[in-house]
Amino acid sequence: xxxxxSRSAQGLIxxxxxxxxxxxxxxxxxxxxxxxxEESGTPVILDLSKVTFLDSSGLGAIVAVMKLLAPxxxxxxxxLTPSVAKVFRLTRMDTVFTIHPxxxxxxxxxx
Amino acid sequence: MPNRVISFxxxxxxxxxxxxxxxxxxxxxxxxxxxxRHLNAxxxxxxxxxxxxVQALGSxxxxxxxxxxxxxxxxxxxxxxxxxxxxxxxxxxxxxVMCQRDGLVCEVSDRGRALTSGVLPDPALPKIAPPxxxxxxxxxxxxxxxLACDLSYRRDGGANRLVFRIPCA
Numbered sequence: 001x002x003x004x005x006s007r008s009a010q011g012l013i014x015x016x017x018x019x020x021x022x023x024x025x026x027x028x029x030x031x032x033x034x035x036x037x038e039e040s041g042t043p044v045i046l047d048l049s050k051v052t053f054l055d056s057s058g059l060g061a062i063v064a065v066m067k068l069l070a071p072x073x074x075x076x077x078x079x080l081t082p083s084v085a086k087v088f089r090l091t092r093m094d095t096v097f098t099i100h101p102x103x104x105x106x107x108x109x110x111x
Numbered sequence: 112m113p114n115r116v117i118s119f120x121x122x123x124x125x126x127x128x129x130x131x132x133x134x135x136x137x138x139x140x141x142x143x144x145x146x147x148r149h150l151n152a153x154x155x156x157x158x159x160x161x162x163x164x165v166q167a168l169g170s171x172x173x174x175x176x177x178x179x180x181x182x183x184x185x186x187x188x189x190x191x192x193x194x195x196x197x198x199x200x201x202x203x204x205x206x207x208v209m210c211q212r213d214g215l216v217c218e219v220s221d222r223g224r225a226l227t228s229g230v231l232p233d234p235a236l237p238k239i240a241p242p243x244x245x246x247x248x249x250x251x252x253x254x255x256x257x258l259a260c261d262l263s264y265r266r267d268g269g270a271n272r273l274v275f276r277i278p279c280a
Contacts (some may be wrong), residue, residue: 023190024154032166056250063247083179090257091250096239 001028008104010042011076012036015103016051021058022087029058037073037084044069047103049079056086063093078103145171145215147207152193152201152221160206161186171210180258181208181215182275187251188219188273196223196271214278217259225266231273 002017014036021029037044046062049053054062065082078100086089087095146167150156161163161182168178185206193200203219226232236253237246259275266272 020158022154022158022186023193024158052142053182053186054184056248056254057190059250060247063245067245067247082176083183086179087183087254090254092236092239093250096245 001016001025001032003032003036003085008045011045012102013045013047015024015047015049017020017049020053021048021051021061022055023057026057026061030061030064030068034068037065037069040073041073043074043076043105045076045078045100047078048084049081049103051079051084052055054084056087056091058091059087059091063096129200140269142209144209146206146209148206150206152189152204152223154190154193157186157189157193160189164208165234166204168208173215177215177277177279181217184255184259184275184277185217185219185256191251192221192223194217196221198224211276214276215276216276218274220270222270225271226264227268231262231264 004015004017006015016029018025019102032110033046035081038111046065062075062077069075076098077088077101080099085094085099088097088099132237146164148160148163150160164185165178167184168181173181180239189204189206192202192204196202202221202223205218207218209218232252233256234252237249242244255275259277262273262275264271264273
């Protein structure tokens with residue numbers, strides 16, 4: 001599970017460089033994000049623009065991450081591809097997250 | 112169980128009917144499947160099967176949304192089998208996808224435990240709740256039922272058999 005960190009005015013951007021967040025990587029995804037967000041106090045924006053497949057395991061992992069960050073930090077989503085957006089819509093979880101059409105522009109690579 | 116009447120999809124030319132035992136004791140007249148796979152339940156074999164499925168459906172000229180729906184439904188079904196049907200998360204699964212005029216018919220069989228209630232789950236969508244109470248699971252069957260129709264399940268000679276239809280968008 002490859003993720004990349006960067007910063008924007010809106011918060012810490014976590015870009016998922018994997019095409020799939022599914023049962024095979026759900027746990028790895030949660031752990032990767034958990035490690036990445038240990039120090040940040042700002043909102044976290046998950047850039048999913050490279051993710052073309054998300055199943056209920058992946059959705060569950062994203063929800064788990066949101067719960068992990070709450071209540072101090074918000075988890076927002078960005079760049080949902082059509083099939084990923086569909087999963088959020090079908091499960092009504094699109095009402096739970098702030099969803100940006102595109103990830104915000106980055107200021108710098110986060111160290 | 113009466114034989115299903117299957118209309119032939121003529122995309123690639125003459126379709127042929129042939130007896131198909133499928134390795135699970137099924138015997139029926141069937142059109143040549145668009146996709147057929149025997150796999151071991153598990154996340155990596157599921158990924159490989161889904162990758163090949165997507166390729167097969169793309170080659171058959173199905174539209175992107177249909178392919179996405181089929182991939183998602185089968186991902187959920189296969190994950191369920193690995194997580195619930197097989198105690199150790201492993202075991203044989205057979206998948207077949209066939210074309211009909213109005214969509215795809217899919218059949219998934221496994222040799223794991225029977226559904227405890229004997230009927231397919233139809234759970235309510237997990238409720239949206241404040242952040243610390245958000246559900247992390249229970250979405251799978253809702254996704255399946257949102258996208259597939261005519262779902263049927265039966266237990267047959269030590270095998271679970273799930274059949275459903277994916278309508279054209």
